[in-house]
Amino acid sequence: AVASGPAEWNGVGATSDGHPVKVYGNVGSPADAKAAADAGAEGVGLFRTEFCYLDAPSEPSVEEQQSAYTAVLSPFRGKPVIVRTLDAGADKPLAFLSPEAEPNPALGVRGLRVAFDRPEVLDRQLAAIAGAAEESGAQVSVMAPMVATVEEAAWFAERVRAAGIARAGVMIEIPAAALSAREILEAVDFVSVGTNDLAQYTFAADRQLGAVAKLNDPWQPGLLRLLKLIGDAATATGKPAGVCGEAAADPRLALVLAGLGLTSLSMNAPAIRTVGATLAAVSLAEAGELAAAALGTADPAAARKAVADALAR
Numbered sequence: 678a679v680a681s682g683p684a685e686w687n688g689v690g691a692t693s694d695g696h697p698v699k700v701y702g703n704v705g706s707p708a709d710a711k712a713a714a715d716a717g718a719e720g721v722g723l724f725r726t727e728f729c730y731l732d733a734p735s736e737p738s739v740e741e742q743q744s745a746y747t748a749v750l751s752p753f754r755g756k757p758v759i760v761r762t763l764d765a766g767a768d769k770p771l772a773f774l775s776p777e778a779e780p781n782p783a784l785g786v787r788g789l790r791v792a793f794d795r796p797e798v799l800d801r802q803l804a805a806i807a808g809a810a811e812e813s814g815a816q817v818s819v820m821a822p823m824v825a826t827v828e829e830a831a832w833f834a835e836r837v838r839a840a841g842i843a844r845a846g847v848m849i850e851i852p853a854a855a856l857s858a859r860e861i862l863e864a865v866d867f868v869s870v871g872t873n874d875l876a877q878y879t880f881a882a883d884r885q886l887g888a889v890a891k892l893n894d895p896w897q898p899g900l901l902r903l904l905k906l907i908g909d910a911a912t913a914t915g916k917p918a919g920v921c922g923e924a925a926a927d928p929r930l931a932l933v934l935a936g937l938g939l940t941s942l943s944m945n946a947p948a949i950r951t952v953g954a955t956l957a958a959v960s961l962a963e964a965g966e967l968a969a970a971a972l973g974t975a976d977p978a979a980a981r982k983a984v985a986d987a988l989a990r
C-alpha cells in the first residue's frame with residue numbers, strides 16, 4: 678500500500694496499530710496557518726515568528742506582536758501549537774538586533790543566543806505569545822531555536838514559565854544538543870528537531886549552498902544516527918520529541934523517523950495528507966524495521982534503497 682502511495686487519511690496521526698505520531702503543520706503567516714488547518718493538521722509543530730520582525734524597522738510592540746500571533750493561532754483554537762521564539766541572525770539578520778558583521782554568521786550570535794545579551798526582547802515576545810494564547814484559545818507551547826547546551830535549555834524554560842506559559846521546549850539543531858538530548862529533555866517539556874540546521878552543522882555544509890547540498894541530504898546515515906539518539910531519549914524520558922525540518926515531509930523518511938522513536942512530524946501544508954496516510958499504513962514495529970534498515974547503510978542512496986526494498990516485501 679505504501680509503495681503505491683496511499684490516498685486517504687482519517688486525520689489522526691498514528692501508525693496502523695494505533696501508536697500516535699502527530700502530524701502537524703509548519704507555519705509562518707496567517708495564510709500558512711489556514712492552509713495547514715485546511716489540510717487537516719492536528720496542530721502546529723513550528724510557528725516561525727520571524728515574519729513579524731523581518732518587515733519591521735524596529736522591534737514591534739507587545740501589542741503588535743500579540744495581534745500578529747493571534748491571527749496565526751486562531752485557526753487552531755483548542756489544538757496544540759508550538760510557537761518558536763525569534764530565530765534572527767545568519768540568513769535572517771535584523772537591523773535592530775543582530776550584531777555587527779560576523780566572519781561566520783551561521784556560527785555566530787543567532788537564534789536564542791541573541792537573547793542572552795537582550796533578554797528583555799525575549800521577555801516581551803513571551804508576553805505577546807502568552808497574550809495571543811489566551812486570545813486565540815490555542816494550546817500554546819513555546820520553543821527556542823539554536824540551543825547548544827542543557828544550561829541554555831534550562832535558562833530558556835525558566836523564562837517561559839516566568840511568563841506564565843505552561844510548556845517550554847527547545848529545538849535540537851546543533852549536534853551537541855542531539856548528543857545531550859536526554860539531559861535536555863529532563864530540563865524541558867519537549868524537543869523538536871530542526872533537521873535543516875542539524876544537517877548543516879553535522880556535515881559542516883552550508884544549507885544555502887548548492888555545491889554541498891548532497892551532504893545535507895536528510896537520508897544521510899550519519900544524520901539518522903543522531904536522530905536515533907533523540908528518539909531513544911524521548912522513549913527513555915517519556916517526553917515528546919518531534920521533527921519540524923524538511924525531513925518530516927518525505928513520506929518514507931517519516932516512517933523511518935517514527936521507527937526511530939520520534940513522536941510528531943511537522944511539515945508544510947502540501948505534505949500533510951500524504952504523510953498522515955503513509956504512517957497509517959505501517960505498524961510501529963514495521964517502522965522500527967525500516968529505521969533499522971536505513972541505519973545499517975553507508976550512504977543516502979543505500980538508505981533509500983533499503984527502505985524501498987523493505988516496503989516492497
Ligand code: PEP
Binds near residue numbers: 850871
Ligand atoms: C530547521 O532548521 O530544520 C528548522 C525547522 O528551522 P529553520 O528552517 O527555520 O531554520
Ligand code: MG
Binds near residue numbers: 822850871873874
Ligand atoms: Mg533551524
